[in-house]
Amino acid sequence: MGSSTIYEKEIVAIILYTSCFFMIMALFLIVFFYFSRKKIIQKEIEKRDLEIFHQKEQLHAVIITQEEERKRIAQDLHDDISSKLNIVSLNSYLLTSPNLSTAEIKEITDNIINLTAKALDNSRKIAHNLLPPVLDKFGLHAGIEELCDEFESSKSVKVFYQNKIEFDQKDRDRDLHIFRILQELMNNSLRHGKASEINIVFDNDNGIKTCFYKDNGIGFNSNDAQNQKGLGMKNINSRISFINGTINLSSKINKGIEVFFTF
Template identity: 75%
Template structure:
């Protein structure tokens, strides 16, 4: 009975080919994982670069906003306070003039009292614009209520405010929300020519959310150029500090709707 067996030489050749095949597969896998890992690392670095760039842009926007605010305060102090105090100073010197009649003395004294009262009132307004005492003492809800009352006092806009959130006492985070609403309301009045503004705080799927609307002239929200203004960048930077999101929806002559989370 004949038995057929693989020659030893052929067996060695087969083993070599199999070994070579596995070596090629192993090298291919190593190369594949190496380049895949390299690509992942590259994407992570690109993502970090984008985050750093975004943070730089935000910081730049905040710095510019602060500078603009400082200029505005300096202008207010110069126009409202300094000019009035200069006139008070002049009137005070007039009181030391000889031969003043009783009527002239009374008139000059009246001018000093009136101008001092106006300077005091304007200084309070400037301080209030920097930070509302109501907000500082009683928190975000009371601060927004007062903000709405202030806008309504101009008789040019009607506000509707509703709050369904029990806020904690994190004044630093709430200040960002307060400033966002200030910016939105100023834009509604100054640029949007709105006559009605709606603000509501409520939880949406457990997330703190603010709903803001006006009936102003609106803008084309699909045009990104409309969302690159200094005010918008300032809002974006504050939203980032709050780890929130923001969405603008607007059309020409159809007002604006804003939803932001915090």
């Protein structure tokens, strides 16, 4: 009887110890998974907050760019178009003056015709900058060709453009973003980079459409983050995000600039 009781007590003790062990292990696992899940959730929240912050930065850059563009257009309209139309109005009023000679009437009329033609030409340029007609009518390839011709017409830069892909003209929003990216890059190459040559190549890399851009300008240190925080680069990065692309920029002093982006 004594040995049987001792044996039973040992069995009970083993069961109790085993149960306690599994309970402790279960508690440990619960605590471990709780804190692991909490950490994962925290990481997801941080990632989401970072994405929201990035989106806000992009939106801010776009808004600033739009405001700058509006100011530029308003300035062009005020300084150029409005001033010319004011002179046209004054000349038109002069035509109502009595006793004007034939020569005076001809001079005033010629002034009105000349100023009106200039105002019309400048208004077309402003409209062209907002949305190039050739881009809207004939697509991105034709739009880029015209853009290259416009830059070459300045006689200060030579542009080499090569296209190895087909652009879908149905995706006009994407095409406009790509056009504006190139326009921004080319303006920077000419104004800041003092480049005399620009190369643009569109290609297809395993189903991914790419663009390689290069100039021979004075360049800058692309490893310095401050050099890539200008309004122009913010605008480019925002547009790259809108077309679900990626971008890589590299440059060295006196080595020009190279830009590779996908879309």
